[in-house]
Every structure is written in C-alpha cells, then in structure tokens.
Amino acid sequence: MQSQLNDLSIRIGGEAGMGLESSGVGFSQALVRGGLHVFGLPDYHSRIRGGHNFFTVRIARRPLYSHTEPVHLLLALDQETVRRHIGALVPGGAVVYDEKDGLPDIPRRSDVHYFSIPLSKLAEESGGNAIMRNTLVFAVAAGLIGFDPTYIESVARDNFARKGQAVVDSNLRVIAAGVEASRPFQADFPFRMEAAPGAPRRLLLNGNQAFAMGALAGGCRFVSGYPMTPGSPVLEWMAGHAEEYGVVTLQVEDEIAALCMAIGAGYAGVRAMTPTSGGGFSLMVEALGLAGMTEVPVVVYEAQRPGPSTSLATRTEQGDLLFVLHASQGEFPRIILAPGTVEQAFEVGWRAFNLAERYQTPVIVLSDHYLATSIRDVAPEDLDFDAVVIDRGEWLTEAELDNLEGDYKRHQFTESGVSPRAIPGHPKAVHASSSDEHDEYGHIEENAENRRRMHEKRMRKLETARAEMRLPAAYGLNDADLTLIAWGSTYGPLREAVDRLNEQGLRAQMLHFTDIWPVPHGTEALLTGETIAVEGNYSGQFADLLRMATGHTVSRRILKWDGRPISPEYITNHVLRFTNHRKSET
Amino acid sequence: MQSQLNDLSIRIGGEAGMGLESSGVGFSQALVRGGLHVFGLPDYHSRIRGGHNFFTVRIARRPLYSHTEPVHLLLALDQETVRRHIGALVPGGAVVYDEKDGLPDIPRRSDVHYFSIPLSKLAEESGGNAIMRNTLVFAVAAGLIGFDPTYIESVARDNFARKGQAVVDSNLRVIAAGVEASRPFQADFPFRMEAAPGAPRRLLLNGNQAFAMGALAGGCRFVSGYPMTPGSPVLEWMAGHAEEYGVVTLQVEDEIAALCMAIGAGYAGVRAMTPTSGGGFSLMVEALGLAGMTEVPVVVYEAQRPGPSTSLATRTEQGDLLFVLHASQGEFPRIILAPGTVEQAFEVGWRAFNLAERYQTPVIVLSDHYLATSIRDVAPEDLDFDAVVIDRGEWLTEAELDNLEGDYKRHQFTESGVSPRAIPGHPKAVHASSSDEHDEYGHIEENAENRRRMHEKRMRKLETARAEMRLPAAYGLNDADLTLIAWGSTYGPLREAVDRLNEQGLRAQMLHFTDIWPVPHGTEALLTGETIAVEGNYSGQFADLLRMATGHTVSRRILKWDGRPISPEYITNHVLRFTNHRKSET
Amino acid sequence: MVTVDDFASPVRPTWCTGCGNFAIWNAVKRALAQAGLAPHQVMLVSGIGCGSKLPDYTRANGYMTLHGRTVPVATGVRLANHHLRVVCTHGDGDAYAEGLGHMLHAARRNIGLVDIIQDNRIYGLTKGQYSPTSDRGRVSKTSPWGSFELPVNPIALALAAGATFVARAWSGDLQHLTETIVRALGHRGYALIDVFQPCVTFNRQNSYEFYRPRVYKLQDDPDYDVTDKMAAFAKALEWGDRIPIGVFYQVEDRPAYEEQVPSLQAGPLALRPLEKLRPEQVQRLLEEVM
C-alpha cells in the first residue's frame, strides 16, 4: 500500500564526474514545475573525479527551508553509495541500484527494499550512452513516487534544446525507459509524492544565484575576483550576465588585486564587489583597511567554508565571523550582513551596495557553502525586484558640483561622519585621498588633533549606520521559554527545529540575525529567558560577539564543526538532551 | 637658586634629518653612565627630511618606566620647536635656541627663561660643522643641569671611535664649547640633575632591541621580513648579528613570503620568526592559518602603529589586538603575548619560541611603536639570560626515531592535542602534511568524523596551553578600590599613574597582562571592584576581549587614539575626573 | 589651455633637497599639460614610499593607496572610468617587490595605464634597506654582508610579460623624461617607464654622477626599431659603462584591455546613470531559474 507523504527525501550517490548534482538540479526543477516544493543539497569532495558524492532532494507539499536527515529513496550509482547511506533510509524506504554493480558485501536491512535495475544497460539501450543512467535513475524515482514524468521531460527539453533535437530525443527515451523500469517495483515502494498540477510557476535557485541577482539589481557593475569555492559561482554568474547587463567582470591574478581593483572602481564611482571564500578574504585584509581609511564603498561576498586554511574546500562552516569583523589593522567602520535564505540573499544583494555607499565603507556579506549551494524553490515575487532601491547616499550631483563654493573636501567633518561624495572627473571636485591619515581634503596630515577628529568622524559612521541595522527576525512563539539564536545560513534548519520543538510543547522561538554588525539597537532587550546559540563552528562565535557587544551570555551553545550542515534533527536532539537533562535534575 | 630635582625632562626639537634621535640616545647613554635613570621617547614624522621631530629624555634618580608630559628644558633647533613646545615647559623652565634662528613671533611667557646661544656658529667654530649643533646643545643642557660632561665625552669617544680620532676630537671640542656656552645661564636655570658617580653600569635599550635579544637567546635562528616601521629594526638587528650568532636573515619580496618562509623553516625544524607591523601582518593572515592547520611553530612579532591602513606610520596605537586574535579563516589555536617593558620584551622574546614549539602553533608578540622605540635603562641582570630555557616541547630525538615502531604520525591524536614532532630528514619519519584537512599521517582526508576529531585535537592545544599562561602582574595596593587594567606597552604609564593616584589616596592598583591569549585561568576572579581599562585605541579592545572571554564588564575605559602615547597624566586626569564626578553625584 | 600651474597643489613636497623625485614630479606635470590633460581628467595613483607622495603635491585627482598595490587599484579606476587618464607613480619597492606580480599581469592585460616607477634602487621611506633593483652586493641594514640577489631587470621582465610600451628615463634629464611620459600618455595600452631616481640620502652609489656619464638615448640611433622585441631584449640586458634610456619597445597592434570589454563599448561605467533593472530584464533573469 502506497501512502501519500508530505515530506520525502531522495538521495542519489556516486562518484564525482557522474553528473549527480546537475541531474539532481534538473530533477528538482521538474518537481517544482510539478507544483511541489524542494530543498536540494549537494555533498561533494574537493576533487574532479572519483570520491563519494551525493545529492539529496527533499520534496514536500509545503514550502521547505531546510534539508533533513532521513532518506526515503536512495539512488545508488555505485556500491559505495549503498554502503554509506543505507543507514539513512527510513523503514519502508528503498534503494535502487544498478544490476551490474550489485550490492556491497554488508548485512542487508530487512526493513528496506532493494530494487535491482539494469541502469547502465537501459541507459545505453535507450539513450545510447551508459553515463545517462543518472537521468534514467531519476525517472525510476519519479515512477516509484508516482510523480508525473512529463515534468521531467519538459525540463530535459529546455535544458538540452541548445544541444539539438537528437540529444533531447535520447533524453526523452531514457526517461521513458526509467519510468518503465520502475513499474515492477511501484507496488512495493510505500511512499508517494504526486505532482500538484496547475500550481503557479516558482523559481529554483541557490544562495549564490540569489545574491548575484540581488547585487545586479542593486546596481553592481564591477566584479573582480579570483576563483574560490564556494564564492566563485558569483563571479561566473556575473560574467555570464556581464555583456547583457553592462557589467565589467574580470578574473584577476589574486585576491589582493581583486579587492584592490574593486576599491579602485568604487573610488571612481562604480558599485563594485569581489566574491571569495575565507582563504581569499585572508588576502584581502590589507585592502579592506584601505577602503575603510579612504572611505570607499565596496562589497565583499565571503562564502565561508571550513577552516583553518584550505581545510575542506567543498564543505560548510560559519567559522569566519569574528575574523571578518576584526580583519585589518586598526579600527574602522564596516558593515556585516549574513543572509539566511534565498530571499534574504537577494535582498542583501542590493542592500549591501546601498549601505556601502551610504556609509562609504566596506560591507561584507557572509554566506557559506550551505546557503551558497543548496537550492530551494521560491515564488517569483519572493525575489522582490520592486522593493529594490538604489540609494547612493550623500552624492554630489554634477549640478551641485558646478555650484560648489570653495574647494571640495572629500573627507569633510560632519555630524553623521559621512562626507558628501564626489567622484573624480569634475573640475570643481579635483581631489586626492590617501591611506595615510589625512585632513578633510585628503592631504596627508600627522597632526594629533586632526587625527583624533578624523578617526572619530570615521568611527561615527558606525553609530549612524547602527540606527538602520535590522533587529533579528523572530519566528515561533512570541512568549517563548526558549530562544534559539541563529545567524546566516542556519535560518532554515532552525526554523524547522523551532516548529518541531513547539509541536513537542517546548515553547520555542528563533531569533535570526541577518544584520550582524553594527549590532542593531535593541538587541539586548530581545535576549531574555533561556537562550541557545546554534552555530556551525567550534567556539560559538556569534554568542561570543553578542557577549562582547551586549553583555548577554547565552545559556547554551549548539555547535558543529565537522564541515557538514546543521540539520533540524541535530538541533532538536541537542535541545531535548538539555531539557531532559534539566528535567532529570529537578 | 638651583634645586636638585628628582625628575626632569629635556626635549630637543627640530627637523627630520637633524639627527635629533641619535644625539638624544647618545645623551641618554651619557646620563646612564653618570648613574642616572632615563626614559627616552622619540617623536617623528613619516618622512626623511623636514617636518617637526622631537626627542624627549626624562631623567631621574630612581628607575623610570614612562615618559611624562611636563618639560623642564627645551632645546630648540628651529623656531617651530619653540612654537610647539613652549607650552609644555614648567614654570621656571627654559628654552635654549639658536641665536641665528631667533624666536618665533608668538607671545613670550614670563615664567620661563629664553637662552639665546649661537649654536650653529659655535658648532662650526669648534667642530667644523654647523650640523654638530645637536651635540653642542646637549652639552649646553648638561651645563645647565650641572651634569658632569665627561660622561658625554666618554660616549662620544666610544660612538665615534670607528670614524677616527679626528671625528672624536671635533666632537670633544664641540662638547666643551657647549658646556662653556651654558655658563652665563646656569645661575638662571633652577633645576639641577647631577651625576651619581660610581653607580653600577646599566643597559640602555628599547623594546625592539630587548625583544630581538630575547629571541636570539631563545634560539631564533631564522628571520625573514619585509621592512615596516616599527617592526623592521628587529630584522635589521638580527641581520647585524646573523653572522656572529649563526642566524639566517633575509629581506624578502613581501610579507606573505616572509611568513611563508618562516613557516617553511619552522616545519624543517628551525626556530623562525618574522617581524612586522599591522599592515604587514594583514598580508600574513592566510599563512597564519597554514601554520595553525599544519601545526608549525612560528613567531610573528607585530609592532603596532596606528591604523587603519597606512595611517600614521611612525606613531603608536594598540589597535590590532582583536585583529591578530581572530586573523585568518576558521579556528585554530594561537598564543598572543604583549610585553610591557624592556625586561618583559626580552623574556617574551624567548618564551614565545618555547610556546610555539610546545604547542606547535603560531605565537604572536604584540608590541607597538611606543615600546619598540622608547629607550630605558635597566640593570644587566634585568635581561635575565640565565633564566632563558630552550624547551622544544614534544620533540622526537634521533634515537627515538631510530626505534620508532610503525609509521610516524605527524598529527597523532593525543589528549593534550600536541603530537610528538619529527622534522623531515629521518628515514623513519618520512611524512607530508597538508593545509587540507588531514588524518593523523597528514594525508588529505574529508571524512566527517576525522575532521571533527582533528579539529578538536588542534583546538585542545589551546586549553592545554591556557594552563601555563601567566596571570596579570599586579602593582599598587593589594586591597585597592580601583583596578586599572593594562596590557602591553602601557605598563609604564599605568604604573606611574597608580603611584600618583595612591599618593592622592585613591587606593589604586594596576593589573598588567602580558599573556593575552588564551586568557589565563583565574583572570575572572581578579576582576573585582571598579575596573578601568586603559588602552591606546578607540574602542577598548582588551576590555571587549575580557567581556567576551570572562563576562566581566569593565566599569570605565580610558582610551586614546591620536597616535600619541598615553602618559601618566592622561590617566590620572581621567581617573580623577571620574572619581570627582562620582563624588559630586553622591 | 592647460598649463603646468594648473597642477600646483598647496602642499609642499617633503622630499630631501636634491631628491630625484622633484624632476619626476615636474616632468609629470609638464607632460600632462603638454598632452592637454586638465587636472580633473587625470587620476594619479600611487602606493606608499617617498615617491608615492607625489599625488599629494599635485593638483589632480589622486589616490595614495597601499604599498605595492598601486597597479591593481589603478586598474579598477581605469575600468570604472576609462575617460580618466590614469597615471601610476610609485617606488621600486612598491612596484618590483610587493607589486611585481601585479605589474606583469597588468602588462599582459595591456590595461591603459602609464606606470612610472621612481626607481631609486633603495627603500627610501623606511630608511635605506636595499631594494629589488639594488645592485648585487649592496650593503644595507638588512644586508650587512652585501645582498645576494640579482637585481630585478624591469625592462626585460616587462618585455617578457608582453608589455606593449617599455621605456626608461632618468631624473637628470627633465626634457627627455617629460617627452617619454608624453609618449606614454599617447599609448593605448600599458606603458612602463622605469625612471632612475637618485636618492641623495640613502643611495650614494646611484647618484646623478653615476648615471650622467653612462646613460645614452636609444632614440639617438635612427636605426633602433622599437617594434623589434629581440632588439629590445638585447638592450634590456645592456648594463655597465653604457646604459640605454628611452623607449625600448612600443607596439600599438594589441588593443588595450578596456577596448576589448564588451560592456565598456557604451562608455565608462562611472558616467552611465545607475538605474533599476527594467521589467523585461527582471523577467529574463527570473526565467533563467524557472
């Protein structure tokens, strides 16, 4: 007997080079077109071939924000996949494996199904090529869960159109063969997830794409970068759109040059950014201070991966927070934003450029591998292009400059700390700035009093900016006993954990911070009752930051540092352990 | 009537290129040979010629730890000096100026003396060169304060010996002429500071020299660096001693290479370091993480100057603390030491290398321009070479390796987190490490469980190290009401401020931290009563760190960010303002 | 008409009397005036060092950046606004130690910069350590035994990197220096001018007296072909009693980087209005992820 499930995860596993992720994304697209909601999570090694990779797509009839741990259907393209993931299957789940591979020599589970299908052979016969078995096995999956394969066909048509009709046709044959091959097993597989036809079309994208779109919409017109996982897709996305949208993108010799060029462009009046990961950011540290000192707006997109050093290049961590907060010698204002969802990544994409120009200082966007690479469906209006504002802050127009009395002071002392900005090029605004301490004109000046005032002026911008930093978003019960504190990419897992805890009667809420620094006014007042910081790092950096900035000491920390994302189960298990422990104590 | 003073400051001022600092150091040497105690403080611009520079030597009959603000005698080599410093003179003080320069067109003070002496002319006549007037004017000063000029002569003899007898002789004539020229004014100048003959010889040196000596004594044998004020004198000192003491020093292409080379040398088994300032450190950030990840001992000497960016290259600040604490992506153990005096700089010099090797991780020594360049006299036994220990930590000897069973595991899991170390070269210890996450052998390994354990092993070293971190040194009253918290170079000014506050009955003590990170066990317990953090930065970084690490919120912060050092007066004035304010409140 | 006086800044140079930077400063101002470029049409980018203070002493748009990062910052400026004539002025430490990689990448990129190196063959501002162009055997505080490294040969390196304009001049011949800069200002891509700049305080060896009898002008030989790369390499290796100055190599056949970038065909980025995406643009973006 098959039961219609509201939540089901399918995992495909195999080696690098088998195209797991791209076929997984294609399948997810089909699911979304079929009116379902998905959350897709890749897991791969830092190597081009071999190794064990997998891709998990979670499917539901309600919007999803996170992956989860249980797997219902395992698509094994090699024995290793069975070996590693058979334990993740729920009772009643099934593994589909290639007849030619056979099963590994490990004990069989009696509570799951083993479906042997000649995947390679069928792919070869129907599509002409055994490597198409990843497409085939997803068609098998569709057949097993009762998902209408025409959606898969439609995606295949779109994705392969530019490769010609022959390629499209062979894909369609492979899909048909897969569905056909699933028939004998359909009755045995207990979980169903049928399409919901007629639903409005939704988008499917990851955090990198959403941020890049937001940045483009927000007027980013210059992107210099050096490839580094997981930040480089933003450079690549921008390069792919450069010509059409009038953006200059360039791959440069190193990250030092990348940020220096963006600063040069920012100085000259163009919204500029550089995407990178922690290792690349390490090389940008000196230039970050240059931007701070000379009051140049610039955005750095830092997609974190585990550290220290090279570590695990294709995995996730939230370990760079205190680093980016304090990076570079001396003190200067900076703004740090950490989006938690695709929607937030889009919004942060354009907000970052406004903040950079309003406060004429660097803005760092902290993403991570989990947010950057996991895909989710959202409604088109969730990427709210209408809400986009381009606010260049105190910007002297051509006309204002024409009428300027006296010499232009690039670093004029003002109450807000922000000095009206002119870009080089106007005859009345000829000016030179300097990384040396300078006077209001930008001339090098060592005088103590000038130094004191100029430093205060710069630092004052931080207080001015603080007023527009957003308080954390609350989710869950208003009058909760338990406050889970999240920042950045853990929004999804925490949100789901809060739901589950509340279902169990724990009275929980989440406070999720996207605006990290300067810490928003009023944060302290929100931190009451039992607070638990949940972070993907070893030491609980955000909890440390909160203590430093507000004096609030969180009650507990739930941390993870194995390079793998935090799941809702990970959080609820830890919370329940705490609370049970407390119960047994009393 | 002249009065014998116990504390007297002489300031010489003029332009860069006049040799103020070197003659000031020479004069200080003479004072020390004459049995007096000195504290000498240079103040100069980031330029080679021109600009206003000055050098202040404070003289006393008891050991000094700090400069102070009042000046008793001003030696003006140009009008600018009079203009800028006349206000610093105490009533009864005097300015000596060159007849040919005349006085600037500013109101005369009636409570100070103006001594016009044809300095250039006399220097020319006696020494053959007008530029020797800096030597001459110090001889004038000696005459005025009644200091026996034979000590100045002895220094001139030693310092100019290698330039030949003619040079020595002309210096001696200039000194004689200076003393002679002072005679008409001696009666008018009220302050005396006679030599104390027969005192044991003392050393005169600055923090850079003391640290370099300590490092050499501690076995540092490799120094790679790129010049940067105020760190480069350490590279230069080491280069000057390289041949004699068997050290390899090299000036390299940039700071990235500097730290990478030191890491390479450290990996290969040599005690290695690189000296720099904040800007150079910014470029070392990525490599710092490499050392942390691959467990390579290495020492970075970071002599701070104001930031952000280039800022004020020849001035002082304590603005890099939180930066060096969090520098580089991800998390790894590091140790931070911040000496406060010449004696501590020496001791930290050798301790740093022991800690680096004991915990196989980077050690950062935070100095700053004030400590690095100000000179003080200490007893020879204060640089305690006998106390030096060379402890290489868990180091497998040749013999141990010969008997090694099984393969050598460079990153073996241990309880302390420290893995016994073998350097490359032994046939039984062939191994390769990697900045990628690795297994116990150093092989690249992405497994989650290995990652978790290896990361914990590394981080555990921080806890192991914490046990030997030293608590802050207390100075002043045991049962104080007021605890002034200092770290690094502000030891001297705070110590003196505590004395003065206690003289005024304020019941104060100082807690001075040299061991900054990991924060020593027991720190929290010391932070009681009213605590005031005194720091040379804008935000109070050490106070922030204490709050983050211990939860203790300091009552107040006394800060300074104009690039100039904190004086005892600056501290006492602020403290008195607080306490008076409090009094008027109650 | 632009004149040299248009570039007069209220700030007086702090260089030592006799420093070779004065000539470079004057030459830059003269060359800009001769090229008809007004202060607002120019952007002087420098790093950190004695020579790098030049923009502070000149009335023109300017940016004194980080030690060694002159060229990448200037590249960003140029790509943001290629209507600005971007001129770099920085020291040999800045350009050939920290900045060597950037320079060579700029050369192969052929980005439209005039890159003037104030080559005093010493670290001036940090008080006299040897530099990448110091002679082998140079004694300094960091090389008390005399340096072991072969000096950097900027001319040969720039040629090897594919630079399209490679020249050398010196502070002792203001006229020739000015002409060389004018010629570089007329070049479409990356133009390197290494300038021998006597440092009277820290480098007594490479003084005016050292250079004067040695330098000779390549362009005095009418047969010297500036488009012949092998000839340029041969001249680049010449050193000793006779040292060539002038333009070693110049070709105009490779477009500048900014000329090739599709998105710059419509004019400088900085001068275009910054507007929200149009609805059809938004639509196209959304369709990519449907």
Add this chain to the structure above:
Amino acid sequence: MVTVDDFASPVRPTWCTGCGNFAIWNAVKRALAQAGLAPHQVMLVSGIGCGSKLPDYTRANGYMTLHGRTVPVATGVRLANHHLRVVCTHGDGDAYAEGLGHMLHAARRNIGLVDIIQDNRIYGLTKGQYSPTSDRGRVSKTSPWGSFELPVNPIALALAAGATFVARAWSGDLQHLTETIVRALGHRGYALIDVFQPCVTFNRQNSYEFYRPRVYKLQDDPDYDVTDKMAAFAKALEWGDRIPIGVFYQVEDRPAYEEQVPSLQAGPLALRPLEKLRPEQVQRLLEEVM
C-alpha cells in the same frame, strides 16, 4: 639503492583517468630514484590545485601549503635545511597567478629549488576557469567572451628574472620529462621546469594530440647553446606549429643563495644543536647597549 618503489604511498591518486599529472608523478619518482635520493632526503612542496596533491601520493617528506605560496614555503625549508633536496610541484594558477612574484624573486635569489609547474593552462580543481597560461581568446565560465590577456610566458619571464636553469617538458614524453628533472636535480640554484600537462576534463584544446605534433627537443640540435641567453629568449618566443621543449638555459656560474649565506657555511641550521648563548656571547650583546 633507491628505487621508484621507495616512493610508493598508500594513497591512490584522485586525478582523472588520462590526466597529465600521472606522468609528472611518475617522472618525479623516477628522477629522484635515478638521482639516488631517498624519500627522507627529499622534500616535496606544493600549493593547492589538482597537481598540488602530488606529495600526498608520494612517499617522501612533503608539505601541501597554500594556493600560490609553494615557492616561499619551499625557500624556508631549503634555508633551514639545505641537505634536503627541495622539489616544488604546483599548478600554473598556483605558480603564475598568485605566485608569479614569488617565482621571479626565487629566480633572482637563485635559491636551490627544483620548481616543476604542472601547466595544464587551466584551473583544474576549481573546475575549469581560464588560467594565466590559457591562450588568448579562451572561453571559460569567467571569460564567456574569450579571455583578453596575453598568456604568461614562463620561460621568457624566468629568463628575464635571471633564472639559471629554465626548461620545458611535457607529460607525453615520460623519458624526456624524467631526464629533465634529473638534470634539474643536478643544478645548484633555482631550476624551473614548465611541464605541459594535458587536463582531459577541462582543457580539450591543449591535449596530447595538440602537443605531440608540435613539440620538438632543443637538445636535438647539437648547436643549441644553453648558456646563450639571447638564444634562449628567441626560443622562448617560439610558439605555434613548433614548440620547443628541453633546457632553454642553464648556467652554473652563479652560486645558489644558500651557498652565499655566511651562517650556512657551518651546515644546515636544522641539524645544528640548539643551545643557550655562551656567557661571552651574552657579554658581547650586553656591551652593545651599555
């Protein structure tokens, strides 16, 4: 007798089948064995990239460092212990993008390293972006319009920097590659070997089939003089239907850096006992500041 098997590591390469790195890996092991160097006498230093994983697959001392920092780390190792034969193996991105400055400074320093570049003219590990040695016009994810930069010419740059050994080899000729490494192992200073390494996954252009008909060996011409720098420059500029491989340039007249350092005359630092200063040494230090 050292054999190739002595270098066998338990870790299996993760390179794609057909990757040119296999040949380089085999050649390194063979060359070391031929040179009679045992694993403990060798130190392999690499950066980050596909090719940089070579030390993980080889039983020898090794250190996989940072992307682009191979050469400075190796320099530190060599200066700490010049009894170790230090061999660098890293990619073209590592060596010629992030690391270009370091390489050229190593060359003028003439530090005793064998520097093998796995030049696949692409970024392998980050999945196919164009690299500094990619042909102009290369289409990749970061250069959809075709790259605009002239490729780096490592041979010419190394020559211009004053390298004393400059060679090229390729993965398609294991024998010649091995010989070239053996020859470099016998060189006293810095030795660059740029190796054409086909990347079968991301660079279909520069395949075995591309190189095989084009490469020819410089040493096949008995008249080719490896000590003639101008000849080497001429060959360095040769590109197209015929591409020279072999040793372009080799001179032994310049001592290696480590041979010149006074404090290394007594043997490697790492092998000397580390002891406290002797009383007379302490005394001398104290007297300096009295």
